[in-house]
Amino acid sequence: MNLPIVQSTHGVTLAGGGPFTARDLRLALARAPVPVAADSGADRLLHLGVAPQAVIGDMDSISARARAEIPVERQHLVAEQVTTDFDKALRLIEAPLVLALGFAGARLDHGLAALSTLIARSERRCILIGPQDLAFAAPPRLDLDLVPGEPLSLFPMAQVTGRSAGLEWPITGLRFAPDGMIGTSNRVARRRVVLEFDRRGMLVILPRRRLDAAIRALLATG
Template sequence: MNAPIVQSTQGVTLAGGGPFSARDLKLALARAPVAVAADSGADRLLRFGVAPQAVIGDMDSISDRARAEIPQERQHFVAEQATTDFDKALRLIAAPLVLALGFAGARLDHGLAAMSTLIARAERRCILIGPRDLAFAAPLRLELALREGDPVSLFPMAPVTGRSEGLEWPIAGISFAPDGMIGTSNRALARRVVLELDGRGMLVILPRRRLDAAIKALLAAP
């Protein structure tokens, strides 16, 4: 299955089965108003009074109650077991932006799998929102409007090199790799931070309070 299940000109809030709050959901829906669930994320949306426009996944964890409440035509079974429900959903959503909730906080293996999916599906502009931070796959060029002192962590999921402006510790000349040099706990020295990367594979991790800055930067990236 390659054709998108969800096609939207608006942003999509994608809910997973991990924990997130009503406040998190309100934050995301205000910016990405189309609600979609990955498998048991449907139960969490319904708990907060939100009916998903689509449910995508292998349907091994959605409750019988949610199945009964959501119209059958909105339930999309994807049988293969080689990928996670986050990956299945993300690759089958065509939208300018996806804000993902409930994928980063419950289990380490699920969180790592979600980070891997961000890189594998980097053509989908997706921001993973966690309890304190947010993460997204860096495009080849990114310009962020931040505040001085904001944490800016760069975590390579593959070998990556590049250049930066506005960071306390510039990245030029550094060969990043997941088993070598990483870039956690860098900081913004200026209100404008620019990253230019020579390839894909870098995660950008920012505080949640910079969600709007991350959205603006991703949507403007080439």
Template sequence: MIAPNVQHSQGVTLVGGGALGGRDLRLALARAPMAVAADSGADRLLAAGILPDAVIGDFDSISSETMRKLPADRLHPAPAQDRTDFVKALQRIKAPLVLAVGFTGARMDHGLAVMNGLVLLPNHRCIVIGPKDIAFAAPPELALRLCPDDPLSLFPMTRLEGSSEGLHWPLQGLEFAPDAMIGTSNKVARPEVRMSFNRPGMLTILPRKRLDAAIKALAAAPFWPESDGSAAHDR
């Protein structure tokens, strides 16, 4: 396990180099007050008038002007090229919650890489905030308070099974896989939704307006055991 460079008792807002509106940043920082940049996310933070508490990455896309403005003790190089800056940053953050902004944008490969990062580190409670939706890796069990008819999509990044209560289309009896059955465009049938999965690898996608419900649910959810091959993250 990689030793963390950044620790916070409440939460961390992780900023990427993609499109970032001021509303996104305010939304995240109000819930996760420490600002950390993944590489060129530092450019986005400085442009918003915020000095990052830490910058993690290989520094191949951050501007030279921003590098000159950053205190040396806030720079945490992670030069390995076998992982994205998103994953390298998550690996080096220890916090009960990470809200990731600036990671969704025009490039499809970048978006897929971020989704890969979520399931690669399923015990790092990270929620990616997009323009309309949020996404996070499902824990073994999850109880959500939502509204009937809310959309709830599930996308498997590996072969797995699950069960559910409170969804319009139950998960029981289905074998999910990225090249077979997926669970997009499901919807909420009752205010309390319960789901469980037999292994890590399921992405949960909710409307952006349900961010606080997702935060509350993840805070109460169990972690995947290390024996499942997931990268365990201490509470």
């Protein structure tokens, strides 16, 4: 079992090589102040004036300039090509929370791979932040404080069943699967939303403005 490369009692902002803005970075660092890069995410951080405390990945896309600028002891090569750099970084970070930027952007295949990693590494509390939405792997039970009328989508990455309270369309009794019943475009009916699932494998997708609610809910889980 690989030992963690980054161990922190504070939240980690994990930067990928996809697009994100200075505003996105400020939003994440205000809540997860330890900057870490997955491969070419280092270039994104340096461009925005932030030096990563660690760079993790197969180092096939980070620029020579970034490698020269970042101390060698902060560069951690993970040479295997079986997993993505997001997966490599996430499994080697031990922190109460990871906010991931630059993984849900320009390329559809990269975005799908990142969503798959959220499920594969669901033991990590990680929120993937996109331009409009955020996504995270649902724990067995989740208690959210939200705003009635706002969207809440559920997307199964495996066969999952569950129960809900506080949604306009309850999920109790439904059998979800990626090639069957999905739960996109549900809505919040009451301020308190409670979700329970029989197994890992469900993604929760919320408007980005509900980031703090998602963080509170995830940190409250065991």
